Amino acid sequence: GAVVSQHPSRVICKSGTSVKIECRSLDFQATTMFWYRQFPKKSLMLMATSNEGSKATYEQGVEKDKFLINHASLTLSTLTVTSAHPEDSSFYICSVENPSGLSSYNEQFFGPGTRLTVL
Amino acid sequence: GNSVTQMEGPVTLSEEAFLTINCTYTATGYPSLFWYVQYPGEGLQLLLKATKADDKGSNKGFEATYRKETTSFHLEKGSVQVSDSAVYFCALSDWGGSEKLVFGKGMKLTVNP
Numbered sequence: 001g002a003v004v005s006q007h008p009s010r011v012i013c014k015s016g017t018s019v020k021i022e023c024r025s026l027d028f029q030a031t032t033m034f035w036y037r038q039f040p041k042k043s044l045m046l047m048a049t050s051n052e053g054s055k056a057t058y059e060q061g062v063e064k065d066k067f068l069i070n071h072a073s074l075t076l077s078t079l080t081v082t083s084a085h086p087e088d089s090s091f092y093i094c095s096v097e098n099p100s101g102l103s104s105y106n107e108q109f110f111g112p113g114t115r116l117t118v119l
Numbered sequence: 120g121n122s123v124t125q126m127e128g129p130v131t132l133s134e135e136a137f138l139t140i141n142c143t144y145t146a147t148g149y150p151s152l153f154w155y156v157q158y159p160g161e162g163l164q165l166l167l168k169a170t171k172a173d174d175k176g177s178n179k180g181f182e183a184t185y186r187k188e189t190t191s192f193h194l195e196k197g198s199v200q201v202s203d204s205a206v207y208f209c210a211l212s213d214w215g216g217s218e219k220l221v222f223g224k225g226m227k228l229t230v231n232p
Contacts, residue, residue: 004162034220041127042224043123043208043222043223043224044163044208044225045222046220046221093162095163107165108165109162110155110162110163110164111162112160112161
């Protein structure tokens with residue numbers, strides 16, 4: 001399967017600052033990437049779909065001005081948490097979509113996640 | 120909307136024990152169903168999938184059957200190993216242009232020698 005990296009793996013920041021998280025597809029070009037957020041003891045919640053060369057599509061209830069997504073190349077998508085607050089502390093996970101072409105399912109490959117703590 | 124409900128755990132088993140993780144879903148249409156596994160320090164990996172009713176997904180000794188009549192996709196393994204210790208997520212596809220996934224809350228499994 002595809003190899004997906006995230007950087008940083010952990011970040012601690014002060015309230016009010018902005019934090020950028022990178023998601024890289026290391027071994028194939030990804031037109032579509034997804035960003036998820038995982039709360040403790042809860043499921044992964046899809047935040048947005050990131051499409052190379054166009055604006056991201058945000059899920060209902062996700063503030064697009066708060067969580068800026070840039071998919072500037074076929075191997076990199078970034079999520080910027082702007083003016084972070086303690087309630088933004090969470091585990092953020094990205095995935096890349098690999099269109100199979102042979103089935104109805106486009107498999108997703110996940111990054112290892114980024115733990116954000118806002119003080 | 121679509122949703123997935125699964126056992127939350129955590130669950131601790133001894134090596135060679137039988138494992139069942141229940142998963143039920145609510146969906147319109149005909150979703151595909153998945154089990155993902157997250158080993159410590161790693162990203163989620165697809166464990167197995169089933170794309171239509173009565174399909175059985177299998178991998179690494181794990182099995183799950185797509186049961187439309189009970190809207191279930193329970194994960195089973197006859198004899199777990201220490202290396203199976205991980206968090207297991209049940210998920211379904213929610214077609215929306217791209218294959219958006221809806222996840223259950225995940226269940227942490229610890230297998231002791």
